[in-house]
Amino acid sequence: MQDKEIISRCLKGEIEAFEVLVKKYEKNVRCLAWNILGNREEAEDVTQETFIQAYLSLNRFDTKRSFKNWLYSIAYRRCIDRKRKEKVFFKYIKKFISGKKSGINIREKGIEYSERFAPLLSKLNEKERTAIILKINEGYSAKEIAEVLNCAESTARVHLFNARRKLKKLLEEENV
């Protein structure tokens, strides 16, 4: 069943139909949130919030657009909101308590994931990070990235280029 059919069923009040969409995209949304936030628990919260917000604003969804991109844009905004709140309230408290700079931490049990990449990602800003994640994981074009980031295609291309350039430089510094 196509996304549009499921959406039209949801709009008729069939909440159960939304389960298909949740199960289809939850991994992708979680992955994006996890890569942006660098924290599994927060990524879980963002995943839930994204689907709830998506369901409640389904009537505003333009069916000409890709549902996946729309979900990604919601997830991205949620992540940015969280980051902003975290920056405001906990930046200095965290520094004071731990004595360390707040960074990204993606180390999790049971996941074969390079420990090296976490600090590398934290060197990028949220837009660059999102752009490179969407490019690498989803093979998105600059136009699709722009749709998620809600910016111009040219801006998305620049974010992607800068992300690649920064990562390349950082990897070279580490002699990879």
Added chain:
Amino acid sequence: MCKIYKLFYHLIPVKRIKSLLIEKHFDKCPKCKQGNDIDSYLKNILLSPEKIERKQSVWDLVKQRIISEEKLIPRKKWKLKWQWAFAGSLIFVITIISIGYISGLFLKKSPKYNQKTISPLEIKLKIESAKIKDKPANVYIFQGKNHKMTIIWVEPYKNTGG
């Protein structure tokens, strides 16, 4: 990477031109492309959806919260409607009071206006008949010298025997 283009890229602040540079040069030039090609390496180390393991779907939690949110929405709408109704009625009351006050100011002026324009001699008062409890009554009209005040006195009919 071609140094001249790299320098040019850093110097230009406009993203649209930077994007053009990327499109026209960096993505096409073999030297620059090779210098920036780290996608295959990143693919191995980046967290991807396939690498995420989760036994339980978020659906149950999402469903619960959607149901509770949907329950809240009609209340919110009602609250909103109630607020609008209250605001509307308040505006209506204020408008009525304002109109009353403004028209009151004009009404106060109107007798003075009448006094000036209508001569006291023109005021004619004539009472043809008066009744108290369906019985004929006597009527007395008292008018001041300056005609500013007129008193009408009505009392039950008394046969004075005249």
